[in-house]
Amino acid sequence: MAPWTRLVPTTHCDSEESESLTASAFKSVRTALDVPERELKRWRRIFDANAKVVNGEKFLDTESFVNAIAPKGDLSKIGRAQFAILFRVADTSRRGLVSWEDFTVFETLLKRPDADYWMAFQYFDVDNSGFITYDEFKNVFTANVGPDAIPFDFDCDWVKLYLGKKNGAHVLGYNEFTQLMKGLQGERLRQAFKYLDADQDGFIRPEQFKRIILDIAGHKLSEGVIERLPTLCTLSPGQRISYSEVIAFHNVIRQMDMVERIIREATAKTKDGRIDQSDFLNHSASSSRYSLFTPMEASIIFHFAGRGIGSQRLSLIDFAQLLDPRWRAPHHEPEVQHVASSASFVQSILSSSYSFVQGGIAGAFGATIVYPIDMGKMQNQRSTVVGQLLYKNSIDCAQKIFRNEGFLGFYRGLGPQLVGVAPEKAIKLTVNDIIRGRAMDPETGRIKLGWELFAGGMAGGCQVIFTNPLEIVKIRLQIQGEAAKVEGAVPKGAVHIIRQLGILGLYRGASACLLRDIPFSAIYFPAYMHLKKDVFNEGYNGKQLSFLETLGSAAMAGMPAAYLTTPADVVKTRLQVEARKGQTHYKGLQDAFFKIYKEEGFKALFKGGPARVLRSSPQFGFTLLGYETLKTFFPYPWQDKPRQVETALTSRPDELTRIRARNALKILLDVHGDFGRRAGSSGVPLSLSSPRLSSQQSNK
The missing domain is CATH 1.10.238 (Recoverin; domain 1)
Incomplete structure (x- = not known):
């Protein structure tokens, strides 16, 4: 009697009833096999998705069985067709079809922690005795390796050590069998070398060595x-x-x-x-x-x-x-190289443009989230202002803005910010990526620290052409809102400010802007990359960072970059803001530094530093998070991806039962690379009924 007949009630039903397992049948199978109902339903979905209808009932043939159990995108050299070897294990009735009951028993076996060796044992245990005799081992082995294989001496001392005597017959229990299979390759290697070393001088020819390895390990290379x-x-x-x-x-x-x-x-x-x-x-x-x-x-x-x-x-x-067993040598045809080189310039422009757009979107996203914090930096408030101070601190600043202008007051000047932030962030991110890509070792993906600093610095410098006009208009819009309430003036719009300043005026304080943005980016980008790689281990064994790890890396990198460049940001702000009556006027960068230090002290150079960290850190965190997310989910379609070493060690974990099915195949293929392909001609039946599936079965 087949093992499932003791586990699942056998009933005859029409085609409509056979579409799904009844609740009672599910309960019976789940109880007998001790399988969670959710797991059993998942098996049923897999079975139904691949099964074919034969005489009104669903079955898996060889092809559909392979589709049901073979790992998806397996990073080994084992072909999907080779999983048909396990079909003979699941097809206990020898009718060339696997029923739902067969499939549940097979999947239950795959849940065993030793499923790989268990499957191999059952393949060799053809008489269902629970032991493997000398004849069984020899016959199954011989039937699967074929006559062209290097001969194996079954009467050698090594085999005799494993196959003890019981009532005059050689037998091998399950535990002994696992150790035999583990050491079988070593014995085959020894015998094969001895067989090919005709003159017994301890050497074989290169082609003989290749023959040995192809027999026992070709699927691994x-x-x-x-x-x-x-x-x-x-x-x-x-x-x-x-x-x-x-x-x-x-x-x-x-x-x-x-x-x-x-x-x-x-x-x-x-x-x-x-x-x-x-x-x-x-x-x-x-x-x-x-x-x-x-x-x-x-x-x-x-x-x-x-x-x-x-x-x-x-x-x-x-x-x-x-x-990587699936590795293939790259092609180097001259025609292909010529076409690739002629198209590389166009591809680089298109790729950079694509990154530019993504950087702009990510920059707008980050700026919008943290813009209210920018209102509270207070860097333009001077200790020597004639009359009262507008704000006591950042909290007082936020309270007065909300009281006088409402919630929308926190977003005064956001329009020009978003108009300018797209090219600003896009240029910064794109330039950094381009220079890093050019300086990076294509084989290791490494870049020297000097090039990292240069790439970041150039990225910060190139953005100033857009940053400086943006900063002037934004700052003047920000400060005039509250000043207008105090002085009774009418706030001016962005167009009026631009006309008032003129083209040259829009670049007032550009030297300070360069002094801020170049070191900021030179600190930020290398810190961000090293935090991802060295702290969160990005790329280590194929690891991809999570949402929080990417955001954390970007945010932490912004902290030192923002605070250490605060003095340049203070000077830039003072140079760009129109001084009111009674306020100190600055002639230039050096003059501003000296006057701020002399009149307000060293601390004034770091005024608004904490607020700048609170703004810049999350802003760049969300900006880089958005940029990385866009690159991940919307990569440049025609980008040449660098060659990666993809193996089972670094691949995304597959379902454990599929991994065990693959490992069971590896154990059998270790016997011979052609194992299973010749089994059909052996005429030896295989069985699944012994050893017992569970203690419950053995008691029935």
């Missing part, structure tokens, strides 16, 4: 590495490959996840984003209790990553062909 397998002979004199080198290469493959972790961590810590063999071994020793890799294994890693030059310093992208 990229085509680039497979093509260069014979070059392993160049590591030592004689143009042949020793057993030590074969074992070392196999150890590298088995520990590939750890190899990748060490490479990613080591390259992230070096200044140039590159490592050599010493860096690799040093980081390996510091990140583990025991030595994981020998010098020979490190040489092999760098040999294949460095294309034969193992002594050079390599970046993460150089290791891509070794770490």
Whole structure:
């Protein structure tokens, strides 16, 4: 009797009733398999989405079964078609179809923490005895590897050590089987080397080494590495490959996840984003209790990553062909290169224009949120004003603005701000991105600190052409609102202020504006990038920052940048504001610095500093958050993306059951790269009914 017949009530129903599982059936299955109802409903959705109707009932054939269980966008070399191997495990009735009941049992098995080995055990346990006999192991193994494979001696001492005697027959329990499968590749490697080493001198030819590796690990290697397998002979004199080198290469493959972790961590810590063999071994020793890799294994890693030059310093992208089984060599056709170079100029202009628009939108977003804070900076209020002070402090300023002008008073001057903030932020963000892109190492993504400061400084300097007129009009609109209430004057509009100042007047205080914006951006952008990378670990093992992490990085970077440039902002404000009767007049930048310091003291240069931090920090936080969000969700459509090392280690976690299905396949493919493709000709039935699924089943 099939295992599900004891778990699910079998009923005959018409096609309409078969569209969904009845409540009682759901309850029976959930109780028998101890599966949450939500999980069972999810399985049902997957089954219904892929099933085909046969004689009024839904079933999965091989193709639809693969669609239901194969990981989406799997970053391994295992093809989706190879998941059909597991179809023979799920199809316990041997009718070429998997029913809903079959599927629930299969998915329940995948929930086991040892599902990968459990599936492999059931593949070999063809008589459902709960043990694997010597004959079963040999027959299933032989049927799946084919006659062209390197012979395997089943009567060797290694097999005998695992397959003990019971009543005169060789048997293997489940736990013993897992250890046997884990060590099987090593024994196959030893036997294969001994078989091909005809003269027993401890060496084989390069093509023989390639044959061995393709048999047991071809699915783990990229085509680039497979093509260069014979070059392993160049590591030592004689143009042949020793057993030590074969074992070392196999150890590298088995520990590939750890190899990748060490490479990613080591390259992230070096200044140039590159490592050599010493860096690799040093980081390996510091990140583990025991030595994981020998010098020979490190040489092999760098040999294949460095294309034969193992002594050079390599970046993460150089290791891509070794770490990523799906890696393909880039094409370098002359025609393609010519077309690419001729179109690069146009593409750069279009990409910069696209970024310009995104920067403007993000800048307007950030400015609108924090604009009321800008009204309370009080930088233009002077201690030597003839008559009364307008504001005692920032809180008093906010109270009087609200009392005299209402809530809209906090947004006086916002119109010109939004008109100017788009080109201002767009230029700043775009120029910084362009210079960083030009100065960045294309292989490591690293940029030297000097270039980071230069990119930020140039971005701040280039924006002044738009910033200075904007600042003058904005400040004069801001201060005249409250002054008009006190003095009884009629506030003037932006057009009147522009006509009054003229073109040259709009750039009054430009030197102070440069003195503020260049160091501000030179501090801000490098701080922002390093906070994302060094504090929040952006890009580490593929990590993408969350909403709060991006906002936090941008906001924290704005704090030192805003406060340290406050003196320049104070001087700029004084130069741009029209002095009233009784107020000190300033001839220029140097004169303003000296007079402010002499008349009001050193603290006056940092007047409004905290308010400036409170404004600039969140403003740039929201601006950069908006810019990063726009780039993420609306990237430039034709942008050439840099090559990334994408592996299962850094990919977005897939559903655990799908991962276990993939791992079960890897265990079987470790037996032979063609495992499962020849199983159809073996004529050996497979079963799912033993070992028992649960203690409940064993009691029934």
